[in-house]
Amino acid sequence: MLKKNEESHSIEIPMELEYKWGAGPHFQKFLKGLKAGKILVNKCPSCGRHQIPPINVCGRCRVEMGEWEEIGPKGTIFAYQLVAEPTYDAGLAGMRDVPYGTAHIILDGAPDASFFYKVNELDPQKAKIGSRVEAVFKPEEERQGLLTDIIHFKVIEE
């Protein structure tokens, strides 16, 4: 250990690395769905649950996943969070502006899985369990086949 009042010597090395990942056939279908303004997921032929996001197998039943279904774009809030502390957005490589809302959303057609995303509501009283929401997509020409093709979910009255 250092002696009292002895200064500690640290070095700072920033790192910049570029990574490239393959999405795989199932995830790719989901991302291409977003580009087309749709939320496409697959369904387990054994337990019937939907996978958000999809891969080829159901880990619970250990069987190959079955048919594809379009779910949403409307849904119901399962849990809401109001983010007040800026956090790092690793998708866009920068700090996020705060405050903003997020929620676990049960999309219509998939009662057994939640979709976690931004909600443009800052009042927890208006975004409670059971509040109805709808996905707002970017204009078609701006979509890139990324999760961010959905701008946010908006709270709707029904």
Next chain:
Amino acid sequence: MGEKVAIVGIGQTEHRYHRTDINAEEMVNIAVRRALEDAQLTIKDIDAVVSENMDFLEGHYAPDCMLVDGSGGQMKPGFRIQTGGTGGGSVTGAGCNAVASGVFNKVLVIAWQKHDAVNTNAAISATREPFYDRFTNVGASSLFSSWGSRYMQETGCPEEIAALSRSITSEGASRNPCAHVRRRVSVEEVMNSRILVWPLRLLHMSPTSCGCVALVLANGQLAKKISKKPVWIKDFVIVHREQSVYRGGAVEVSPDKYGIEVAVQKLYKRNGITNPAKEIDVWETYTPSSWADMPFMELRYICEKGQAWKLIEKEKTRFDREIPWNPSGGVVCTNPIGASGAIRVAEAALQIRGEAGEHQVSKNVELAEADAWGGSHWSVMFLLSKSI
């Protein structure tokens, strides 16, 4: 299990926010020396060294190789495990298996994290699944906030209860010289701390800490010779399931169970536990936020669903009361992530020995639960006992 396994040596560092006064290898060496001294063994007596560290938070490759001199692993067999938040539990389990199998007689288990190298939240976000999770991940605080908001709406639990739970935990931490955030905090202080993700406030959340813990494990025959007070690893269960946010839900939507629930059920059934609140004398759980205290107590069947907040309201979770819940101050006061699961085992073992010092619980401890959680919804759950 094959051979019986006991903990015969325990050593940990004083866990702190920054340890730029020493490097990682030197920090690990402190805990290793303390564990060996506690077991009254030397590194020559150790057959294998197994370690745990989340290397993406350290920013360098193969940390187990880098610090082989400090760990005592030079020219010995061993391996490193990295399973995220459960890492400290996984490596203790792996060390236990290495002894139980009869392959090694005495194994040194090391779990450590040095959080002062990088912004932890950014590092965790930056290493998540690239297509889905990185765009949405806010870190662990968002998950506990979900549980908090749902728990309040479903059970009528007031916001102050999580603050009270944090205040109760701070008493244990203030009595534990190894704890990181040792300050006593009042309910008002917690309620006045800034909101990170509503309803979760700064003081509801674990800090990022630097620290290391080392355990010496020995087989049954040797353990009785080495130690006057061997602490037996009676049983442990490891459960893995898919990520939290990833593929389905951080908050449980589908009928599938939490990993904790599956681990708890297996552990209780195998060991004939029917009334955990009475039969288990002390709990050292991987609870990184005070908002997780209530669901985690309920998932362990300490009480009925929706009732845990009433136990906290009556302060029954204090270290000197009926259900000593994280008497060391727990993860919410000390979180060198990769080490935290193994610190739980170390702290529960100290309670069984009756050597936890100022934070020793007032009950006689025969049976303790210690666990690691994370990953997410991964669970490694131990039952430790005084006798075998």
